Amino acid sequence: MKTVLRSDKIGKNFGGLRALDNIDLNINQGEIVAVIGPNGAGKTTLFNCITGMHEPTDGKIKVTPPEKTEVCVNGLKPNKITELGLARTFQNIRLFNKMTVLQNVMVGRHCRNKNTFLEAIIRNARFKREEKQTLEYSLHLLETFGLVEHRHQLAENLPYADQRRLEISRALATDPFLLLLDEPAAGMNPHETFELDQLILKIRDEKKISILLIEHDMKLVMRISDRIFVMNQGKNIADGSPQEIRNNETVIQAYLGVE
Ligand SMILES: Nc1ncnc2c1ncn2[C@@H]1O[C@H](COP(=O)(O)OP(=O)(O)OP(=O)(O)O)[C@@H](O)[C@H]1O
Ligand SMILES: [Mg+2]
Numbered sequence: 001m002k003t004v005l006r007s008d009k010i011g012k013n014f015g016g017l018r019a020l021d022n023i024d025l026n027i028n029q030g031e032i033v034a035v036i037g038p039n040g041a042g043k044t045t046l047f048n049c050i051t052g053m054h055e056p057t058d059g060k061i062k063v064t065p066p067e068k069t070e071v072c073v074n075g076l077k078p079n080k081i082t083e084l085g086l087a088r089t090f091q092n093i094r095l096f097n098k099m100t101v102l103q104n105v106m107v108g109r110h111c112r113n114k115n116t117f118l119e120a121i122i123r124n125a126r127f128k129r130e131e132k133q134t135l136e137y138s139l140h141l142l143e144t145f146g147l148v149e150h151r152h153q154l155a156e157n158l159p160y161a162d163q164r165r166l167e168i169s170r171a172l173a174t175d176p177f178l179l180l181l182d183e184p185a186a187g188m189n190p191h192e193t194f195e196l197d198q199l200i201l202k203i204r205d206e207k208k209i210s211i212l213l214i215e216h217d218m219k220l221v222m223r224i225s226d227r228i229f230v231m232n233q234g235k236n237i238a239d240g241s242p243q244e245i246r247n248n249e250t251v252i253q254a255y256l257g258v259e
Helices: 043-050 078-084 101-112 117-122 125-144 160-173 190-207 218-224 242-246 249-256
Strands: 003-014 017-028 032-036 058-063 086-088 178-182 210-214 227-232 235-240
Touching: 003 043, 003 210, 017 043, 017 210, 017 235, 032 043, 032 190, 032 218, 043 178, 043 210, 078 086, 078 101, 086 160, 101 125, 101 160, 125 160, 160 178, 160 190, 190 210, 190 218, 218 242, 227 242, 227 249, 235 242, 235 249
Parallel strands: 032 210, 032 227, 086 178, 178 210
Antiparallel strands: 003 017, 003 058, 227 235
């Protein structure tokens, strides 16, 4: 199976704190991999290193976009990493609050458009064609996420669960081969979480992308993950199938508890 992301002994220091230590994580095409672990384990820091918000202190992160050769992303800016085909959502939702739902998704899509600033001013045929495609694709995503009837509302006026779904739609609009979701079910009730399960599986199956997911909701993690990567105090303490992780003594002691 093709590997789409390979992190090789990643480390990240914040002053004297070793937030990531020797992290080796591989993600294969089409896999859903969950990253779990207690608060402060380094999960979000790992996402920040993969998506260019932080540069790792040591180690290398390499990605292989479809039909391209492997690229090292250390030191690349977040927008370059998005262009390569990685997209993410944030633990604390980061939408454009004063823009509409539709505009939020269209902004995501614009990174794939090829028209120039001049073409946008003169509104030539290519610009108009791309704008039409952007609109159609954005509406299609909103339809998939059950948000199309809210398309003219301001993002800030959406209920919390819808804001989380909108953030995923915007990330998907960039056409990623790897989608990183940081606690997508946070603040959702069990019914909304179950709907999210179905949506994540559908995205993976229909769009043939890989998904890396940080989540504290163990029911969701156990239901949809192909593999679980467990972190504690910056280190990887286990990596295996949901069944293996559920029965792993070290993981039970560090995170899952006896229940
Ligand atoms: N920008 C930063 N500057 C300094 N320290 C940081 C920074 N970002 C994270 N840390 C520290 O690194 C450690 C790992 O934090 P991180 O946010 O990655 O944890 P997490 O596993 O995502 O936790 P949670 O489940 O609470 O979201 C913590 O001790 C945190 O305080
Ligand atoms: Mg976090």
